[in-house]
Amino acid sequence: MEELVDVRGLSCPQPVLVTLEKIKASRSNRLRILVDTDTARENIARMVKTVGWEVLEVEPQGIGYIITIGKAA
Amino acid sequence: MGILSVFKRKKNLLKPEQSSASEGMLVFENTSEVIKAERVLKDAGYNVRVMGPPPELRTGCDLVVVFPIVIQLQVIRLLKAEGLEPVKTVPVSSPLLSPVSLFHVKEFGDFIMVRAANMKLSFEKGSGLIVNISGGGCPDVPFVAAQMIGKTLWDAPSPREIGYTLCAYALSLALEHGKSLCPRPQA
Numbered sequence: 001m002e003e004l005v006d007v008r009g010l011s012c013p014q015p016v017l018v019t020l021e022k023i024k025a026s027r028s029n030r031l032r033i034l035v036d037t038d039t040a041r042e043n044i045a046r047m048v049k050t051v052g053w054e055v056l057e058v059e060p061q062g063i064g065y066i067i068t069i070g071k072a073a
Numbered sequence: 074m075g076i077l078s079v080f081k082r083k084k085n086l087l088k089p090e091q092s093s094a095s096e097g098m099l100v101f102e103n104t105s106e107v108i109k110a111e112r113v114l115k116d117a118g119y120n121v122r123v124m125g126p127p128p129e130l131r132t133g134c135d136l137v138v139v140f141p142i143v144i145q146l147q148v149i150r151l152l153k154a155e156g157l158e159p160v161k162t163v164p165v166s167s168p169l170l171s172p173v174s175l176f177h178v179k180e181f182g183d184f185i186m187v188r189a190a191n192m193k194l195s196f197e198k199g200s201g202l203i204v205n206i207s208g209g210g211c212p213d214v215p216f217v218a219a220q221m222i223g224k225t226l227w228d229a230p231s232p233r234e235i236g237y238t239l240c241a242y243a244l245s246l247a248l249e250h251g252k253s254l255c256p257r258p259q260a
Contacts, residue, residue: 013195013205017184020204042215043205050204050223 008036008064009017014046018031019069023051029071030056036064044069080145094164097145098172099138099152101159104239107136113155119144122244124172125190130163133188137192139165139172175243176250185254192240199225201255209240217241226252 005022007015019033035041038062041064048069058069101107107123114121121140130137140148142164153159164218165171177188184204186195192214195205202225213236221229232244 011178012207013184013186013193017181021182039207043207046215046218046222047204060245067119 002030002032002068004032004034004066006034008034008038010040012043016043019044020047020059022053023046023048023053023069032067033067034061034064035067036062041065041067074141076100094142094166096139096157096165098124098126098130098141098163098165099140099148099159100126100161100163101136101157104136104144104242106157106159108239109155109160110138110152110157113151113157114148115139116140117151119148120249122177125175125180126172127155127170129170130161134217137172142238178250178254184232187251187254189250190239190243192243192247192249194251196201196226196251196255198255200258203229206244208240209243211240212237213238213242214240218245221248227257228251241256 003026005019007018010018015033015035019031022031033044035044041053041058044067048054052072053069054072055067056070059066088204099110101110111121111123119140121138123136124139125135126137145162149162163170175189179186181195181197184195185198186193189209192208193206194203198202203221203223206214208214208222217232217236220235221232229248232241232248235241236244
């Protein structure tokens with residue numbers, strides 16, 4: 001099971017910065033990010049591409065989304 | 074005590090060099106005029122900068138051009154020749170009428186966020202790597218962000234060159250301010 005990172009309630013740019021730090025510290029190749037705004041979802045999706053990761057899945061969760069990201073093949 | 078006496082008391086506390094107006098502000102009807110005026114004046118070699126107006130001067134456009142008051146005549150003449158006429162020209166005669174910085178800087182651990190007007194630019198402290206761009210809501214922001222994120226402050230294209238909205242303009246101010254905060258790493 002991938003680690004779940006909850007960035008709900010954080011104001012911009014913190015969801016991106018927290019996700020980036022988790023990517024750097026992560027030993028696994030996948031993370032799940034819980035976000036509560038479209039802006040956070042878009043910003044995270046944009047950023048992960050620049051560090052060699054990609055969005056694998058986005059599933060609605062309550063008022064937000066769970067974004068599954070993983071190291072690009 | 075009336076409000077005028079409060080102003081008078083504050084003015085009396087000023088040192089002579091602070092109370093003499095050495096700068097003026099050009100107030101325009103809209104932001105695109107501010108951007109154009111800044112370009113015209115800088116291209117002509119004048120030392121001007123864009124700042125936020127003091128609350129007393131807010132007219133809907135949240136930017137003013139600040140210039141050395143000694144060149145007021147030349148500035149007005151040049152702008153007029155370009156079809157640009159400021160709504161007002163105001164000397165910066167007291168701290169109460171001083172322009173305000175457009176920038177807000179906040180640190181988040183290894184990252185710095187620079188906000189310029191409505192746009193936020195976040196980058197890594199050591200490398201200057203741009204990790205996030207947000208704010209604005211202008212149609213060109215997603216494109217501009219995609220061109221800049223993942224590049225350093227120095228390698229990223231200027232938003233002014235690739236964007237066309239007020240957001241792109243504000244982002245270019247944030248980029249320049251970010252560069253001034255973060256020394257370029259040696260190659």
